[in-house]
Amino acid sequence: MITFGEWLPDQPDMNNTITTAKNVIPAAQGYKSFPQFIEYSGAASDTIRGIFAAKDNDGNAELFAGDATNLYKFDTTDSSLAVVSSTTHSLANSEKWRFVQFGENVYAAGGIGESIQAWQVGTSTQFAVLSTDAPKADYIAVVRDFVFTANIDEGSGRIPYRTRWSGFNTATHWTAGTNQSDFQDIPDAGAITGLVGGEYATILMERAIVRATYSGLPLVFQFDKVETQRGCKYSGSVCNVGSVVFFLSDDGFYAFDGQKTTPIGAEKVNDFFIKDFNSSYAKNMSASVDPLNQIAIWSYTSTQSTTGVPDKMLVYNYVMGKWSLVEVSANYIAPFFSSGYTMDQLDNISATLDGLSSTLDSALFKGGEFFFGGALGAKLYTFTGDPLAATIETGDIPLSEGKHSIVTRVYPYHEDGTATVQIGTKNTPSGTTTLGTAASMNDEGFAPFRSSGRYHRLRMNLTGNWSTAQGIDVEARGIGRR
Numbered sequence: 001m002i003t004f005g006e007w008l009p010d011q012p013d014m015n016n017t018i019t020t021a022k023n024v025i026p027a028a029q030g031y032k033s034f035p036q037f038i039e040y041s042g043a044a045s046d047t048i049r050g051i052f053a054a055k056d057n058d059g060n061a062e063l064f065a066g067d068a069t070n071l072y073k074f075d076t077t078d079s080s081l082a083v084v085s086s087t088t089h090s091l092a093n094s095e096k097w098r099f100v101q102f103g104e105n106v107y108a109a110g111g112i113g114e115s116i117q118a119w120q121v122g123t124s125t126q127f128a129v130l131s132t133d134a135p136k137a138d139y140i141a142v143v144r145d146f147v148f149t150a151n152i153d154e155g156s157g158r159i160p161y162r163t164r165w166s167g168f169n170t171a172t173h174w175t176a177g178t179n180q181s182d183f184q185d186i187p188d189a190g191a192i193t194g195l196v197g198g199e200y201a202t203i204l205m206e207r208a209i210v211r212a213t214y215s216g217l218p219l220v221f222q223f224d225k226v227e228t229q230r231g232c233k234y235s236g237s238v239c240n241v242g243s244v245v246f247f248l249s250d251d252g253f254y255a256f257d258g259q260k261t262t263p264i265g266a267e268k269v270n271d272f273f274i275k276d277f278n279s280s281y282a283k284n285m286s287a288s289v290d291p292l293n294q295i296a297i298w299s300y301t302s303t304q305s306t307t308g309v310p311d312k313m314l315v316y317n318y319v320m321g322k323w324s325l326v327e328v329s330a331n332y333i334a335p336f337f338s339s340g341y342t343m344d345q346l347d348n349i350s351a352t353l354d355g356l357s358s359t360l361d362s363a364l365f366k367g368g369e370f371f372f373g374g375a376l377g378a379k380l381y382t383f384t385g386d387p388l389a390a391t392i393e394t395g396d397i398p399l400s401e402g403k404h405s406i407v408t409r410v411y412p413y414h415e416d417g418t419a420t421v422q423i424g425t426k427n428t429p430s431g432t433t434t435l436g437t438a439a440s441m442n443d444e445g446f447a448p449f450r451s452s453g454r455y456h457r458l459r460m461n462l463t464g465n466w467s468t469a470q471g472i473d474v475e476a477r478g479i480g481r482r
Helices: 270-276 279-284
Strands: 020-022 024-026 031-033 035-043 050-055 061-066 071-075 080-083 098-102 105-109 117-120 136-143 146-153 158-165 182-185 192-196 201-205 209-216 220-227 239-241 244-249 252-256 261-263 286-290 295-300 312-317 322-326 332-337 370-376 379-387 390-393 404-415 418-426 447-453 455-463 468-480
Touching: 020 024, 024 312, 024 322, 031 390, 035 080, 035 370, 050 098, 050 105, 050 332, 050 370, 061 105, 061 332, 098 136, 105 136, 136 192, 146 192, 158 192, 158 201, 182 220, 192 244, 201 244, 239 286, 239 295, 252 270, 286 370, 295 332, 404 418, 404 455, 418 447, 447 455, 455 468
Parallel strands: 020 322, 286 332
Antiparallel strands: 020 390, 024 031, 031 468, 035 379, 050 061, 061 071, 071 080, 098 105, 105 117, 136 146, 146 158, 158 182, 192 201, 201 209, 209 220, 239 244, 244 252, 252 261, 286 295, 295 312, 312 322, 332 370, 370 379, 390 455, 404 447, 404 468, 418 455
16 A cells, blocks of 8 residues: 655655645544634624633633724624623734733733733623733733733833733732832844743744743743744744744744754745745734644645635644645634533524534534634634545656556545545656546445556545545556656
């Protein structure tokens, strides 16, 4: 069997394992299906720029979103996005809402000019200004017992290289020098482009990565410039799983573990991405992690997009170290916790059970269940639909060394759904591959062909409720050297 190996678009087509892995998730053996992006909510006033799910101490979930002018809370009674702002906001063109949860409180930073907004889960009915002393910031995170901010506005203007943190175990105290609240400038590495919390703060900058570790008084936090060879170029490229932070630098994708950076896209997808990425719409990029599938995802605007809306997603299985490509339009991607539905509330989604976009036992309808989603335009969407139609294609393979070959049978190996197979041929390594007509598998389990050439490539097209695709067997014989 020709096993579907790793997608390596940066490598030559000749003898490449896989040249196309579209609308799939990389797996240990082959690929898994990727679900459709289906509508989940009513519309906000404008394109959504941030999503966050929170839980109270009893496990009750609340789902929030924000656009340029308002913050919203998802309402399960009618699937609407209810405005919960106490004022009208005015985010700049490139700014996004970034949220954190600190205890039972949710804090939202909307960038320069926007006061940090606060919400108590299970209690609040509107967001309110956190504190008049709190900075206005592009980035917000929770680091141990502190709320951290970065790239901030101190009133006199933006200070893109400054971090500032709250008092110990309180988000309302921001007086520098008291209760361990303070600030730190990092003036020699460009602007801060990302901030990730946890046991320590990971501060991503244009030309460096800095780690801020709690040390107690008098310094409170110790700042160490851990990485000086590269930084994070695009703020929308930052996502993390635990202490491992993924980001996009000038020369490709990297993972930072708190000590060092490791290239994850070199010789694999970096060249493909640089050619496919429309950097004119870099501000539209978003990134997130789906821990259930153990993948990091980057949604970006490709050179094929005519509107600037992100139309493709690079998917990285961070356990296997493998990549794939998904062609789905999404303005923003993020993990969700579902708010939960009663049977009566399901009527707001569909008048019949057969009309539901997901099965009744889906995590989509269970309160507090994790699932992955995002936004397209002004509405929330979720990756909980049926599998996307997928394409997996090998490189060019010499089936008989030095000879032409004729392929007579192809056996596709997949689980569920329907597969068709296409064969491409060419006679020289630098020639153009001609792709033949798709053939379906017959009752004997193979797709019949009479395809001759010196080099062959094989494409499997998957539709329906397919789950996994492992590889292809080929029956061929040599037919001469000319």
